[in-house]
Amino acid sequence: MDTNTFCPVIDYLRLSAHYYADNKAFVGIDEITYHKFYSRVQTLAGCFKTYGVEKGERVAIWLPKCGEYPLAIYAAMEIGAVYVPMDGSQPLDRACKILGKSEPMVLVTDCARFEALNFEYPSSIQLIILIDADLSFEVKPGFSARVIPLLRLPYMGIPLPQPVTCDKHDLAAILFTSGSTGVPKGVKISHGNLHHFIYWAINTFGLSCKDTFANHAGYHFDLSTFDLFAAAAVGAAVWVIRDDEQRNVNALIQGIKKYHVSVWYSVPSVLILLNNAQFDRHDVMCSMRYVLFAGEVFPIKHLRDLENYLPDECDLFNLYGPTETNVCLYYRVEKSVLQGNKPVFIGQPLPGLTIDVIDERGQSISKEGCIGELLVKGPCVTPGYWRHYDSVNSEHHAKGYHATGDLVSYERGLLTYLGRKDRMIKLNGNRVELGEIEVAISSMQEIKEVAVIAELTESSQYIVAYYSLAEYENKVNSITVKQYCAQKIPRYMIPKFIRRLPELPKNANGKIDYIALKDLSKKHQEKSTMSGIAGVDTVEKVI
Template sequence: MDFLQQIEQWAVKQPNQAAFSWRGEQVTFRQLKEQSDALAAWIASSYEHDTTPIMVYGHMQPHMVVSFLACVKAGHAYIPVDASIPADRVVRIAESSGAKLMLSPSAIPFPELNLQQVAGEELHNIIDSHLGQAPAAELAVKDEENFYIIYTSGSTGNPKGVQITFNCLQSFVDWMLGDFGLQTGQVFLNQAPFSFDLSVMDLYPSLVSGGTLWAIDKDMIAKPKDLFASLAESGIEVWTSTPSFAEMCLMEPRFSEEMLPSLRTFLFCGEVLSNDAARHLLERFPKAAIFNTYGPTEATVAITSIQVDHEVLAQYPSLPVGYSKADGQVLIVKEDGTPAADGEKGEIVIVGPSVSKGYLGSPELTEKAFLTIDGQRAYKTGDAGYLQNGLLFYNGRLDFQIKLHGYRMELEEIEHHLRACTYVQSAVVLPIKKGEKYDYLLAVIVPTEHSFEKEFHLTSAIRKEISSMLPSYMLPRKFMYQSSIPMTPNGKADRKKLLSEVTA
């Protein structure tokens, strides 16, 4: 039984179980099946003999998930487009993908788009008028057909459409349900917007295992009082987020086992999980297992994992990102294209069935990043790392390397050492340019509680501590202190916003 069939079975086994919950709105497994079948029947009849991808626009509304399943049941990949994405980027995604239809649970503010738009009341009317209907089962996306397409930032400034097939997602879901101790009927946190592939880590494991997704939207995150009220009500058992989001929650003293007594699993991806953040989480949630994972969108969310316990924290000041899942392989390749020795740094290359087919409509970009190794698809990540006895260590983006006063350095390495400091809760390092060259490094710090009266005393203490770990040329020249690090809608540190603020 494939994962789509497994989702369908819950409409019979537990029809009244909530599949998705957001701000008091719920969709049960029966409603999820009936409504996605109805919408899929309309799509199949309206777009007969057409398999172009369909854009689905919105935020955390339950009918986003209904629309996703409707698209794939009718034989179309879906493109999730979050409401936070700027209009210009939405237009470029529409043009790049060749989409002819956009669905949305609410209004679509893009009259300039040259495609059919079905939104709000019209979408609900279509579903209601087609209840009881379903497309032919053989129409559904399968095998090497695209299941979803997520657009990521491209170095050219144009978004790149990463094609994830049915088989890619099946490989990922099988791994998630097999290796992380997940149980039937659990409540999963849904924090990441659907246009960020971290959301796939909770969406499909939850649906396939008959669980309930508890959605946290961007307005809640902006209002901590609302956020923690929702978390306290949720009964969450499986937490999926970026490390940055968890670090923000840790700033609230009530964020603990007392608030979330059922929480048993933390799943982290998308950023570096610091030793300090993991340690605090273990202190606050002693009954929970913490998993650090790694993977780019192009390899279907994540492909390595390790459980971070007290032994791992004691052994590794900089946490590893884990061992490869069984059906995949991680290689480290040196600049000259030869394999790196054990413990030797190079580019991380991922091989296996969860690797994407490439970028939609971009053969040149696909050829540059994807290849075939031993008959399997492989992806050159652009990430630096090394393997030690099969355990992967991530060393930042190769394109996060900069040259400052003749020295080549990795900004994420400096950030790692800053986060390990006694007086630092969170840190981002920004390279500041003068003309065309980098002139100095600025450290943006969220400090821990301290007794220093003046900022320069705090700076002096941090400098002293990191100078024992970093050469002098890697020490930030300037330090700036803030109560929090701004985050992107995806829950990552917003480096662009910080840079624009400090250089304005």
């Protein structure tokens, strides 16, 4: 891409399959060239098309991290369909909510998840592709959707589809995030949104076909769009880091060295894991050109440690933006800033974007040190939410801007992140609505009231839930609450600490007093044993 002329991201793959045919599109156990990978994409897309999938239809993908995941993403895009990526580790209950809300025509999944559905799926689904079923697989008679093993496609004589052209307003994806009502909220991502980000990235970082990207983020997470589409735009390789490798320090170290990773993008917590590991840093990290981080605040002392063992020519970048804007601000970390004691800046807007900081009266502020909410306007902003009206932002999105809910201030003409104005947090890069956790726990019959808070320490952030019981003598405790949560919400949303109180504190208006709960939580932190408090369960760490 030499100019800023709009280009849908599927065209990146099509062009690389032509100009970089023999380059590796993926390395590791997924190793395949661009030419062969695009051929597989066309075959799967042909199957979608044969069974009636048209432009704009949804293709849901419910898989663990694997090579078939990007295959399904690109196959959907090849025919102009919208991909709906789902966290492979989320519980069945939440997966069903996403399927019900997105109403996909196709579901790409594996046998284990297919069996877990137990034939309970939206009537919109007409085709199910099983990536790990053998050729002899047959579904029970009377099943309404067509179920086909991926292995069978090359033998079915399916015609290759005509590549579909998308414009910048067409939807590329729907990314479901945590919703405060207990129902995941789908953020619509257009082809124009993706192009704006990828065009900026390949030019800012000077990416080339010689690079190898580490794809650490899950495909349901907006960080993954950089790994997939920026790599394809320049004919570079991608190493897909499996779920069981994501926090396995030895696997990460071996992969970085073996595949000569030059571009890394992840949440800070993963980089902190590498900080604490014992290995020959010069030998392992010598290929690294860029380390990018996003999704949460990077504690400055850990960022200093990271910078100390990266090659001198490797640049550190803090990338900022909610799912509704992907990346909208960036900051190249300066060595002088690392010597301070505050988190680094979130920086300045990408070209073509306009930002505004407003106070509680809705007035713009630009004076250094004054705190306000960040608003973003421009081609990065989502066209809206999928079949959901948001009282804060739905009308904003129609006008091309997004109120982030993040509190910021100016310093040296750059923006500093200061926290949230609502109850949404970022935890290990995942967006978490504390209200969704409350909805999940409150659905337990034995629970009378529940309140969930987030605690921030010097080096981490975690979730704490307080609850009271309808009948205090019953046998519900923190373990049973966590086990119940595991059936309702993703693992990363399960509170680290769950504490029982006879009654939750109330303010003068009779509402749950979250400030009082935060004070109580601080007292728990100060107790070395964190146990033996009257009326509170013994504190147990999440499994």
